[in-house]
């Protein structure tokens with residue numbers, strides 16, 4: 014989420030000019046866990062964490078993090094005074110909202126056992142030994158690439174005078190789309206059918222542009238998928254048509270990095286029909302239980318689960334990253 018504060022818009026009538034745009038971003042913490050160790054030093058005679066070996070405690074925790082592959086996933090930082098000076102040394106653990114007080118170096122084994130050690134096996138599972146997830150099966154629309162059919166409906170409205178919502182229903186909820194997506198009709202036949210449905214003539218090239226210019230990429234998701242594809246096999250399973258897919262391949266190179274595509278118009282079956290998932294398993298050559306299937310539609314996730322896939326219902330790259338972390342995969 015991004016907030017923009019446009020000072021000159023707020024204060025445009027006044028003589029002073031503000032031409033700076035301040036941008037603030039709010040995002041999920043990049044760390045699984047953060048430990049803040051108070052290292053504050055107070056003037057002589059006053060109780061403080063520095064005098065209770067705060068720095069030594071911080072450094073030992075840092076060393077454990079570095080030595081056990083948790084760097085970048087867990088952050089240990091020294092903090093200023095948190096106003097519990099008599100109870101020092103103090104350690105605050107987030108996002109657990111947990112405070113340790115009266116900590117001495119002798120307590121570190123217990124703190125490490127509780128706070129850090131459980132994260133180490135998860136990391137090891139992601140980098141060596143048997144992996145809980147051995148391959149990924151991604152949905153396309155609104156998972157790998159975002160889209161909005163209403164963008165096309167609104168543009169077609171200009172040619173037809175049919176309101177966008179009614180136009181959406183006429184086109185996208187007609188059997189034409191299913192026939193096209195299951196490969197029973199060609200792109201040309203689909204084009205003719207849409208014109209007939211809307212009662213207008215549209216030049217073919219214009220129709221193709223309108224039909225295809227509904228997609229955009231979310232860089233945060235793409236970069237995570239690219240990382241996954243360097244470490245795991247990844248496949249695409251999509252309800253789509255040749256017109257869209259040829260266009261997407263041209264504009265979104267991440268699709269070329271996948272190990273294989275299972276496309277409804279080639280298989281002749283849309284998700285959630287079992288045939289398309291069966292084709293996926295034949296291509297992946299792994300049992301469904303070793304494959305993580307990611308889709309944004311609840312009914313499709315349910316179909317995948319019934320077939321034995323591990324599943325993730327996609328709502329955004331942040332939640333996807335968090336789910337991967339619980340599986341020992343740190344993207």
Ligand code: FES
Pocket residue numbers: 051052053054060061062063093094095096097098099101103
């Ligand atoms: S010096 Fe650590 S809490 Fe005040």
